[in-house]
Amino acid sequence: MKEYYIDCDGIKLHAKLDMPEGKEKCPLCIVIHGFTGHMEERHIIAVQEALNEIGIASLRVEMYGHGQSDGEFRDHTLYKWVTNALAVVDHVKTLDFVTDLYITGHSQGGLLTMLIAGMCPDSFKAVLPLSPAWMIPEAARAGQVLGTPFDPMHIPEMLSFGDRELRGNYVRVAQTIHPEEEIARYRGPVLIVHGDKDEAVPYAYAVKAAELYADAHLVTIPGDTHCYDHHLEMVTEAVKEYLKKH
Numbered sequence: 001m002k003e004y005y006i007d008c009d010g011i012k013l014h015a016k017l018d019m020p021e022g023k024e025k026c027p028l029c030i031v032i033h034g035f036t037g038h039m040e041e042r043h044i045i046a047v048q049e050a051l052n053e054i055g056i057a058s059l060r061v062e063m064y065g066h067g068q069s070d071g072e073f074r075d076h077t078l079y080k081w082v083t084n085a086l087a088v089v090d091h092v093k094t095l096d097f098v099t100d101l102y103i104t105g106h107s108q109g110g111l112l113t114m115l116i117a118g119m120c121p122d123s124f125k126a127v128l129p130l131s132p133a134w135m136i137p138e139a140a141r142a143g144q145v146l147g148t149p150f151d152p153m154h155i156p157e158m159l160s161f162g163d164r165e166l167r168g169n170y171v172r173v174a175q176t177i178h179p180e181e182e183i184a185r186y187r188g189p190v191l192i193v194h195g196d197k198d199e200a201v202p203y204a205y206a207v208k209a210a211e212l213y214a215d216a217h218l219v220t221i222p223g224d225t226h227c228y229d230h231h232l233e234m235v236t237e238a239v240k241e242y243l244k245k246h
Contacts, residue, residue, distance in 0.1 A: 001019075002019075004017075006091045007087070008087035008088075009087070011084070012069060013061055014039070014061070014062040014068035015060065015088075016039060018052055018057065018058045020054075020055045020056060020057060021052075023057070025098075025099050026057050027056045027057070027099050027100040027101070028057040028097075028098045028100075028102070029058050029102035029104055030061060030088055030101070030102070031059065031061070031105070032061060032063065032103070033062065033105070033106060033107075034131075034133070035107055035108040035146070036073070037066065037106065037109070038062055038067035039061070041106075042227070042232070043130075043235070046232050046235070046236050047106075047235070049236070053240065054240050054243060059088070059092060061085075063076070063081045063112075064076045064080040064081060064084055074165045074166050075169075077170050078111075078112070078115075078137075078174055079173045081112050082112065082115055082116065085115075086116065089101075102126055102127065104129070104239070105132075106227075107131050107133045107200065108133050109130075110130050110133060110134070111133050111136060113132065114127075114134055114209075115177070115179060115182050117182065118182025118185035119185075121187065124186075124188060125246060126188060126189040126191065126242070128193070129209070130192075130193050131193070131198055131201055131227075132192065132201070132209065133201045134179040137178065137179060139174075140152070140171045140174035140175045141175050145161075145170075145171060145174070148160060148161055186213070187215065189216075189242075190210075190215060191217050191239070192209055192217070193218075193219045193221065194220060195222075195226065195228060196220050196224070198225060199226055200226040203220070206220075221235060
């Protein structure tokens with residue numbers, strides 16, 4: 001494992017590169033956490049290990065305001081995350097061992113995966129949104145994000161999410177984003193993995209995304225939660241089987 005930082009316009013993004021054994025050249029998958037997450041979460045590490053098992057390098061990266069990357073959680077926005085992810089894609093293209101590129105992300109990282117795939121459709125061999133929270137912009141326009149209500153026309157300067165605070169700029173940015181436009185731009189293979197008892201992102205959004213994509217496969221994890229608390233092995237198996245074919 002190699003640990004380092006990727007520069008994004010002066011912002012340091014914490015990254016860990018895990019290589020499969022015995023490979024000098026191989027595909028690589030960018031792995032991105034969720035809204036309040038980081039690269040050491042159980043489900044993120046499980047995906048990283050699954051990738052390595054089938055000969056794919058993984059680059060776990062923490063976005064602005066998360067983990068050991070620069071910035072404060074309360075100041076992060078989807079625009080900042082998009083800029084971060086584009087810098088990561090540019091960085092990966094400088095790595096001479098990479099033969100093909102994939103991207104996966106969980107929850108808000110899944111939404112980010114959808115956005116970046118649409119922006120860079122020629123860069124990825126396949127993309128893998130996991131429990132993708134692509135309803136965030138729609139919810140922001142309706143006046144509710146992750147259970148916190150607000151007036152969508154008069155956004156407060158600070159919002160509370162449990163024990164965390166977030167600036168109103170997060171909502172202002174989210175309101176301008178339309179994931180369905182980026183879904184339409186990406187024509188390559190897509191694997192969506194979603195628990196049908198997800199308490200944070202309704203399963204119906206996974207079904208809708210699978211219908212909107214040109215070439216999508218939806219794997220439903222029966223009875224499972226947003227972070228796959230019960231059947232994580234089904235998630236990793238789905239990832240491995242899909243990427244073996246793509």
